[in-house]
Amino acid sequence: MAEQLLSGKVALVTGGSRGIGAAIVRHFAEEGAGVAFTYRKQKEAADALAAEAEKLGVRAKAYQADTADFDRAQKLVAEVIDTFGALDILVNNAGMNRDGVIWKMSEEQWDAVISVDLKGCFNTIRAAAPHFREQRAGRIVNVTSINGLRGKFGQANYSAAKAGVIGLTKTVAKELGGRGITVNSVAPGLIMTDMMQQMPEQAKQASLDETALRKLGEPEDIAWICAFLASDRARHITGEIIKVDGGQYI
Numbered sequence: 001m002a003e004q005l006l007s008g009k010v011a012l013v014t015g016g017s018r019g020i021g022a023a024i025v026r027h028f029a030e031e032g033a034g035v036a037f038t039y040r041k042q043k044e045a046a047d048a049l050a051a052e053a054e055k056l057g058v059r060a061k062a063y064q065a066d067t068a069d070f071d072r073a074q075k076l077v078a079e080v081i082d083t084f085g086a087l088d089i090l091v092n093n094a095g096m097n098r099d100g101v102i103w104k105m106s107e108e109q110w111d112a113v114i115s116v117d118l119k120g121c122f123n124t125i126r127a128a129a130p131h132f133r134e135q136r137a138g139r140i141v142n143v144t145s146i147n148g149l150r151g152k153f154g155q156a157n158y159s160a161a162k163a164g165v166i167g168l169t170k171t172v173a174k175e176l177g178g179r180g181i182t183v184n185s186v187a188p189g190l191i192m193t194d195m196m197q198q199m200p201e202q203a204k205q206a207s208l209d210e211t212a213l214r215k216l217g218e219p220e221d222i223a224w225i226c227a228f229l230a231s232d233r234a235r236h237i238t239g240e241i242i243k244v245d246g247g248q249y250i
């Protein structure tokens with residue numbers, strides 16, 4: 001049997017019930033990690049995924065937790081450590097978008113996306129950091145977007161949040177590096193998930209046209225790199241923003 005990258009590790013993945021997060025949960029389980037993951041609404045899908053992951057011989061559990069809720073993040077991390085007996089890896093994947101041009105964007109649209117996509121990362125990192133510092137080990141992977149690197153028409157809130165995640169990643173990498181903790185970001189281009197389905201056809205085609213490989217990414221494309229960054233093989237990589245976009249950004 002091939003070596004498992006994450007054998008014996010415990011991971012917490014936010015937004016694991018669908019899309020990229022679900023692929024990360026599956027892949028981490030295949031690589032031998034116990035996986036705790038969160039969802040916001042889709043309990044049935046989340047419980048089914050936990051059962052599927054457990055069939056691979058690892059522990060898996062879904063937690064209802066709004067990633068925008070600071071206090072819930074503190075409790076969540078404590079619950080995971082209590083249940084799994086450890087926490088080695090944190091993947092901040094939960095995200096949403098509420099697109100609109102800046103001259104029409106409501107305060108609610110702005111606040112919702114900043115709270116989930118940016119503050120959500122802060123919440124879980126803040127909750128896990130003392131534990132990682134104490135054990136002098138930990139892996140943090142934040143899912144950002146190429147639109148946080150370059151900006152995107154109609155996504156001022158989302159691009160600002162994802163650019164914020166990049167600043168957060170680099171800063172926390174500096175702050176936690178002394179204790180052997182790595183902090184990196186993965187920046188996907190357009191990936192086939194429910195989030196992408198909400199886009200107008202014309203915008204999808206425009207994204208495809210600008211992608212060098214002329215195809216959209218799949219959730220597994222992101223899961224692979226997250227597993228690598230969470231593994232011991234990536235021990236000397238920190239503060240990096242790794243694009244996985246089929247050449248959409250270049």
Ligand SMILES: NC(=O)c1ccc[n+]([C@@H]2O[C@H](COP(=O)([O-])OP(=O)(O)OC[C@H]3O[C@@H](n4cnc5c(N)ncnc54)[C@H](OP(=O)(O)O)[C@@H]3O)[C@@H](O)[C@H]2O)c1
Pocket residue numbers: 014015016017018019020021038039040041042043065066067068093094095096116143144145146187188189190191192193194195196
């Ligand atoms: N798809 C793309 O093209 C693309 C490109 C670049 C970056 N990304 C980023 O990749 C990440 C995953 O995106 P995706 O395409 O997989 O999205 P998705 O298919 O819409 O799934 C979103 C996931 O996040 C969860 N979630 C949403 N809001 C939450 C909240 N407030 N608290 C806890 N969980 C919450 C959802 O839970 P429920 O199932 O319970 O609703 C679901 O599991 C996001 O950060 C996104 O910004 C995606």
